Amino acid sequence: MRWLALSLAALAVPSQAALRFGCSTVSIQRLDPLVEPGKVPSAHLHQIVGGNAFNASMDPADGDVAEKATCTTCTFSEDFSNYWTAVMFFKHQNGSYHRVNIMQNTALPNGINGGMTIYYTQQDFFSNGNQKITAFPKGFRMTVGSPTASSKYGVGLKFVCLQNKGTRFPELDDFPAQRCAGGIMTVHHFPSCWDGKNTDSPDHQSHMYITTKDAFQNAGPCPSSHPVRVPQVAYETLWDTAKFNQMPGQFVLSFGGKGYGTHADYLFGWKDDALQKAMDNNCMFQACENGRPLKSQGVQAMNQCQVKSTVAENIDGWLDELPGGSMDM
Template sequence: MQWATLAAAALFAQNVAAQGSMLRFACSQLVVERVDPLVNPGMKFTPHLHQIVGGNAFNITMDPEADLFAKSSCTSCSFKQDTSNYWTAVMFFKNKAGQYKRVPQTGNGGPQGKLFNDGGLDIYYIPSGKTTAFKKGFRMLAGAAGNTDSSKVKLSNICHRCWTSPNEGTFVGGAPCSGTDTVAIPADTKCKMIRQTIIFPTCWDGKNLDSPNHQDHVAYGQGSGANGGGACPSTHPVKLPQIMYELMWNVTDMSNKADWPTDGSNPFVYSMNIGGSAAHGDYVFGWKDNSLQLAMDNNCNLNGDCPKAGLTKQADSVYSACKKPQQAVESVDGWLKAMPLGEMAIKA
């Protein structure tokens, strides 16, 4: 690791330490399917494909009055007490023949240590000052699935990094959404992985657990990047934990330019058939009782047990075994003639 990289990684860790400890933990893949209970409740075969992690109470409706912890028999996240659901669009690789294949995911390394995932993503909860945990029924959305204009995306909130290391354990670059990170998905044969970061708003209006567009009840603070959020506006005065998704898309076997589209288009695209400008993340709260508030109040750190908050870390073999059958049943693995966009997936 170069000194500049070490310094950047250390600075990120120091900034977080100045705010207090943070939760950072792995969530393995629960299911990959066209279901979106936030944007398209009650619908099977939604317009595009998602990969979902978290509690197995996940379903097509997600009643906001439901206690997800009581309804879940397992969670694909490492903390047993977290049966929240987190989901994102799926990244596809398009080859020169116009066929599509889902890009595989791996766990993440970084200065805080390796996390083990069976697909899925890593979750951060970063507190800053007096932090109020989410309430039962809380949900929100970051990003816009139909956005084709990168200039409409704030780079400090949603970004991609070309990961030139052959493994996720060797840290590349500095703090999230800094340096050479881009809104667009990198298209460079030097990339062995593409790290996607989604940072959610940290300020709440204190009244509404949701809003019609799943965004108006929350707002970003004055901070930038993964710093806990910064000061909140008067319209949204309640400081929330800063949620950050981190995904490692493994493109090692897709880095041969001879396999890429001959028209020069980006071979990497999300499941809406749009690039990085449309990256988005969905969140539905589902922690047990007040365990998340206790975790924030007692400086629970990273992915270890935290008795003061009643948090217990599961073995990776346990949380990775938590799976849920597709509710919108279709085969989305292997090479496809086209991405499942409205029509059913068709094998190549």
């Protein structure tokens, strides 16, 4: 009986699962179904990863994203979510702009086409603090940051000056003051406390509460207003800025503003209860692949998944202005 009691107690302790995986680029275009739903084109350029159901509207009333998508650019083939961020540009001293290419994270399999590293952690990088982590419901979406921010917006929105692809510190609130030998990484940490009721809110943020500290540090407890602990979603994007290091000019984001305006969007699209299975599991990072418990796919399948652009405009080479113009912040 004592053995049985101990076994049941062990089962009652929440798991210590965490996901880290790559997603190749599914599209780079001016669409934003959260902030500017239905508008073609949106105000500024985004790089998008994830499922190929991505489009200008994506109204939850139109159905489950996971049922509409036929492929995903992410390692986990059951993840049809969409993840997107503003694009980085180099603004030359002569006033012209050039889009900065995205590099593959060194921690990911070789050959991934641009994209981002996605994290679903729990209390911090290694632990859920022995608490239940609840997966997002169907139709859930959120944003973090704001392109109109002119000073530090909040924790979790950072830049890292890379000496190499493995550099992770220090985390900066704005673009690095110096040129970086290995490129620049942008980091976006989303809130991890949910009100338990609303899958969205008018500002796409009020239904969430942020307790995150910088660099995957221990997250504080959820308040009574937002009592449900959900996975800590984070993005890392590595930008190949080194090719511009000898040119006069500066780096800007695709709305024309400084780094304080960095922001990111998340739209949940995991198949059935796949994400909850992962959060209830004891796997960590790559150990969650190959059916333990999540289905996964190879780099070739990830790169083949694409969304055709619905916006006819040139985004490559030297441009006279940013796609969509500039907010002049």
